[in-house]
Amino acid sequence: MSRLFLVFPLLGLLGACQAPPFSPDSPLTGVPVQSTLILHEPLTLPPRTVSLWFQNGKQQKESNLDRYYPHCKFETLRMQDVSKIVQPDTFVIHKVVRWDDYATQPVQLAHNRFISGLTPGDSDGGLSHVNTATEMFLRSGRQPDVYRLVCSQWEDAAEANHVTINQIRRVLGEIFTLKLPEKRSINSDGS
Numbered sequence: 001m002s003r004l005f006l007v008f009p010l011l012g013l014l015g016a017c018q019a020p021p022f023s024p025d026s027p028l029t030g031v032p033v034q035s036t037l038i039l040h041e042p043l044t045l046p047p048r049t050v051s052l053w054f055q056n057g058k059q060q061k062e063s064n065l066d067r068y069y070p071h072c073k074f075e076t077l078r079m080q081d082v083s084k085i086v087q088p089d090t091f092v093i094h095k096v097v098r099w100d101d102y103a104t105q106p107v108q109l110a111h112n113r114f115i116s117g118l119t120p121g122d123s124d125g126g127l128s129h130v131n132t133a134t135e136m137f138l139r140s141g142r143q144p145d146v147y148r149l150v151c152s153q154w155e156d157a158a159e160a161n162h163v164t165i166n167q168i169r170r171v172l173g174e175i176f177t178l179k180l181p182e183k184r185s186i187n188s189d190g191s
Contacts, residue, residue, distance in 0.1 A: 024169075024180075027161035030098055031136055031168070031178070037091045037149060038177040043074070045084045050147075051075040057173020067131075070167040072151040084145075091138035091146055098162055101131040130160040134168070 023029050043052055043059070053060045055071040065071050076084065133152035140146055151163045151171060163171075169178050 024165035027132075027164055029165060030162070031093060031096050031134060031165055032181055033093060033096055034181045035093045035136075036179045037093060037136065037138060038179060039086065039088050039091070039175070040177065041088060041175060043086045043175075045076065045086065047082050048079055050077065050079050054171050054173070054175065057170065057175070059175065067152075067154045070151060070153045070163045070171050072149055072168065072171045074149050075147045076145045077147045078145055086143060086146060089140050089143055089146075091140045091143075093136045094139045095135075095137040097135040097137075099133050099135070100160065101133065102129075102157065128157060129154050130157045132160050132162045134162055 045052060052074045053062050053065055053071060054074065055065055055069065060071070074086075076086065131152050131154050133150055136149045136151075138146050138148055151168045153163055155161065165178065165180070172178065
């Protein structure tokens, strides 16, 4: 009889461990391994750089990014003294890592002290912001120097979410296509 009592709690635990439904609009849904990143146009990396930044469907200078909104960094492995061109290609995503980087010092934001109850410079001493990031490690037989795509955003620590698949697609615009593996059925539009 005691064995029967052990089975029911174990079944409840197994049910609680089920993965959430797959949705490209959910921050709980990560980019699946074996997805592909398709580059549609040549990208030029200036001398002595290894990365390019994207936001709102366009290539951006790092200094022009609004880090509080989704943005992505496309990276290569080797720095060169001359410009480097990454040619249109299909890159297989062979590894995905999601992580959070917590700011230990408060980030100064504009706020209304009458609404927040804090005066400028006040802090509750807790974590203020989190950089949620998704690293997608890329592989191409034709361009082995292409390394990864990292997509992230800074958010209030109490409301932090990872960038969704569809947010990543909007960040990359028409420069790249993020294509998920065929074996997943996402939704009726085939994305």
